[in-house]
Amino acid sequence: MSLSDIDKLTEGASGFGVDVPEDPRPVGRRKSISRSGLVWQRLKATPRFWAGAGVLAALFLFATVGPLLSPYSITDQDVMAFNAAPTAAHWFGTDTLGHDILVQTMVGLQKSLVIGFVAGPLATALAAIIGSFAGYVGGATDKVISWFIDLMLVLPTFFILILLYPFFKGNWVVMMFFLAFTGWMIMAQVVRSQTRSLRERDFVKAARYMGFNAWSVVTRHVIPNVASLLIIDATLGVGAMILSETALSFFGFGVQPPDVSLGTLLENGQAAATTRSWLFLAPAGVLVILLLAINFVGDALRDAVDPTSGVNRG
Amino acid sequence: MIVYLLRRILNYAILTGVAASLAYVLASIGLKPVAALEAKRPPVPASVIQMKLDQLGANPDDPLIERTWVWFTNLFHGDLGMTVNNHHVTDQLAVRAGVSLQLLLIGSIVGAIVGVILGIWGAVAQYKASDQVVTFVSYLIFATPTFVLAILSMIVATRFNQAIGTQLIVFSGQVSADAPPDFWGNLADRLSHLFLPTLVLILIGAASYSRYQRNAMLDVLGADYIRTARSKGLTRGRALIRHGVRVALIPMSTFFAYSFGTLIAGATLLELVFSWHGMGEQAIQSIQAQDINSVAGATLFVAVLILCSSTLSEVLYAALDPRVRR
Numbered sequence: 001m002s003l004s005d006i007d008k009l010t011e012g013a014s015g016f017g018v019d020v021p022e023d024p025r026p027v028g029r030r031k032s033i034s035r036s037g038l039v040w041q042r043l044k045a046t047p048r049f050w051a052g053a054g055v056l057a058a059l060f061l062f063a064t065v066g067p068l069l070s071p072y073s074i075t076d077q078d079v080m081a082f083n084a085a086p087t088a089a090h091w092f093g094t095d096t097l098g099h100d101i102l103v104q105t106m107v108g109l110q111k112s113l114v115i116g117f118v119a120g121p122l123a124t125a126l127a128a129i130i131g132s133f134a135g136y137v138g139g140a141t142d143k144v145i146s147w148f149i150d151l152m153l154v155l156p157t158f159f160i161l162i163l164l165y166p167f168f169k170g171n172w173v174v175m176m177f178f179l180a181f182t183g184w185m186i187m188a189q190v191v192r193s194q195t196r197s198l199r200e201r202d203f204v205k206a207a208r209y210m211g212f213n214a215w216s217v218v219t220r221h222v223i224p225n226v227a228s229l230l231i232i233d234a235t236l237g238v239g240a241m242i243l244s245e246t247a248l249s250f251f252g253f254g255v256q257p258p259d260v261s262l263g264t265l266l267e268n269g270q271a272a273a274t275t276r277s278w279l280f281l282a283p284a285g286v287l288v289i290l291l292l293a294i295n296f297v298g299d300a301l302r303d304a305v306d307p308t309s310g311v312n313r314g
Numbered sequence: 315m316i317v318y319l320l321r322r323i324l325n326y327a328i329l330t331g332v333a334a335s336l337a338y339v340l341a342s343i344g345l346k347p348v349a350a351l352e353a354k355r356p357p358v359p360a361s362v363i364q365m366k367l368d369q370l371g372a373n374p375d376d377p378l379i380e381r382t383w384v385w386f387t388n389l390f391h392g393d394l395g396m397t398v399n400n401h402h403v404t405d406q407l408a409v410r411a412g413v414s415l416q417l418l419l420i421g422s423i424v425g426a427i428v429g430v431i432l433g434i435w436g437a438v439a440q441y442k443a444s445d446q447v448v449t450f451v452s453y454l455i456f457a458t459p460t461f462v463l464a465i466l467s468m469i470v471a472t473r474f475n476q477a478i479g480t481q482l483i484v485f486s487g488q489v490s491a492d493a494p495p496d497f498w499g500n501l502a503d504r505l506s507h508l509f510l511p512t513l514v515l516i517l518i519g520a521a522s523y524s525r526y527q528r529n530a531m532l533d534v535l536g537a538d539y540i541r542t543a544r545s546k547g548l549t550r551g552r553a554l555i556r557h558g559v560r561v562a563l564i565p566m567s568t569f570f571a572y573s574f575g576t577l578i579a580g581a582t583l584l585e586l587v588f589s590w591h592g593m594g595e596q597a598i599q600s601i602q603a604q605d606i607n608s609v610a611g612a613t614l615f616v617a618v619l620i621l622c623s624s625t626l627s628e629v630l631y632a633a634l635d636p637r638v639r640r
């Protein structure tokens with residue numbers, strides 16, 4: 001029985017034998033609001049959310065529509081302008097081979113966005129499945145999974161990703177999955193402990209005693225109850241994955257030429273950072289703005305879901 | 315408490331051993347020392363290659379599980395094997411770890427102190443302009459990857475050096491090749507190398523600590539005992555310091571210990587950018603040199619640091635908060 005059904009039942013009982021007004025929604029009686037509606041209302045009132053979402057949308061357009069509008073492609077070389085500082089023709093300047101940095105940044109951003117927006121939610125999905133399963137089943141299975149999570153947490157992620165490099169060798173799609181496989185552990189721990197307390201709640205017990213199997217109970221009753229946490233984690237995970245991608249590519253263990261990502265652009269720009277700084281500053285600026293926007297949206301979401309959460313209060 | 319702690323430590327020791335072995339297996343599959351040896355010019359005879367591989371414990375003719383077992387059991391003798399350049403991995407780790415810690419300690423400690431002060435200030439002056447500025451700047455630093463921040467600082471330092479006309483800030487390596495031999499001259503040279511990486515570490519540390527400290531402090535400011543302290547006649551400053559800050563530091567102390575592990579992982583990238591010869595550089599170089607033992611050793615080292623800091627944070631928490639003790 002949903003909340004609106006309860007509303008219907010109680011509606012007729014509101015008049016104490018007095019004339020009940022015809023209006024089904026008397027004065028002072030507010031329309032009941034769903035949880036997601038409440039979160040959305042709070043979110044709407046947060047300027048930080050709008051700032052982050054607006055910038056994010058602009059960056060999406062920059063990465064997708066931008067290259068179509070640009071007169072250059074990423075392989076075009078302008079022989080009249082090698083190593084040019086930003087001009088009207090090349091807003092972000094050019095590199096040693098005359099590549100237009102603006103279009104390079106757009107295309108690089110495209111790849112970084114794809115990697116972030118696939119790997120981040122993927123890691124969250126893994127965390128949700130593994131964490132809720134361990135917490136729900138309990139017993140020896142839970143012990144084994146928890147121990148495995150601890151093991152993964154001990155391994156330094158960045159080293160492991162570098163060690164995994166020979167297995168993907170510049171294939172960024174495979175790299176995306178590796179990123180997800182090394183980034184789910186902390187959230188899985190959170191989901192697991194939430195599931196353990198949910199397991200003892202009456203509505204979950206009821207579903208279990210009615211004979212639903214573990215999969216149905218987890219997908220229908222456990223996951224929806226941790227959904228808000230998962231949404232936050234997926235949002236912030238996008239930023240974390242983009243960060244990992246750029247760091248890996250920067251040190252030569254990630255995306256490889258001819259593919260371009262923000263990480264490879266930063267690597268190219270690094271050598272000349274102190275002399276021709278536009279090569280470095282253009283991708284770095286875009287990266288910082290992108291991560292800032294993602295963090296803004298993620299924090300606003302967290303505050304909307306849990307107004308008492310201390311992390312970003314004020 | 316003691317039994318609980320011992321069990322914890324034993325569990326962690328096993329975890330570390332297994333984790334490092336896992337890294338060894340991964341490195342053994344991914345890295346090809348044979349190819350590196352065969353690619354040497356002038357060519358090395360096949361028998362020498364075989365001998366060398368046996369010495370490294372990386373002969374692909376032996377089953378992987380056997381090689382891993384040998385490496386794992388040697389771990390208990392404190393033997394991490396040889397590097398491809400015929401050094402003991404343990405000796406190399408000791409040198410590299412010294413360099414890394416030299417860089418890390420000052421930066422992380424000063425960063426924590428600056429962060430705590432900024433956090434308290436931000437909480438006391440909540441929503442004032444100073445608080446807003448600190449909050450925004452720490453957001454900005456959060457959103458900047460360590461290596462980007464490092465290179466940005468280099469760009470600024472170069473401009474600064476050009477502006478004043480001398481190389482005051484040097485940012486490549488730990489010490490110049492032509493550093494003056496006398497103690498003070500050498501120290502000054504080292505300090506000018508240390509300045510920029512330490513500054514970056516302080517910025518990163520201060521950005522995250524100030525956020526946490528601000529929240530911890532805000533929780534305390536609303537508490538009844540602060541009002542009590544004020545109403546018994548203490549000045550605002552005294553009430554805040556004696557009753558507020560001391561309580562707000564309790565959750566922070568565990569955060570310090572915990573974040574040290576993550577700081578180390580981030581600092582490996584910093585070392586690489588500033589070309590310090592520390593752990594991060596060793597990890598990357600040994601992967602490029604197809605050196606399995608060095609890679610596994612470096613991973614073990616970082617894993618031990620992560621575990622030490624998380625154990626420390628648990629112990630601190632138990633010591634400061636009696637409710638956790640059993």
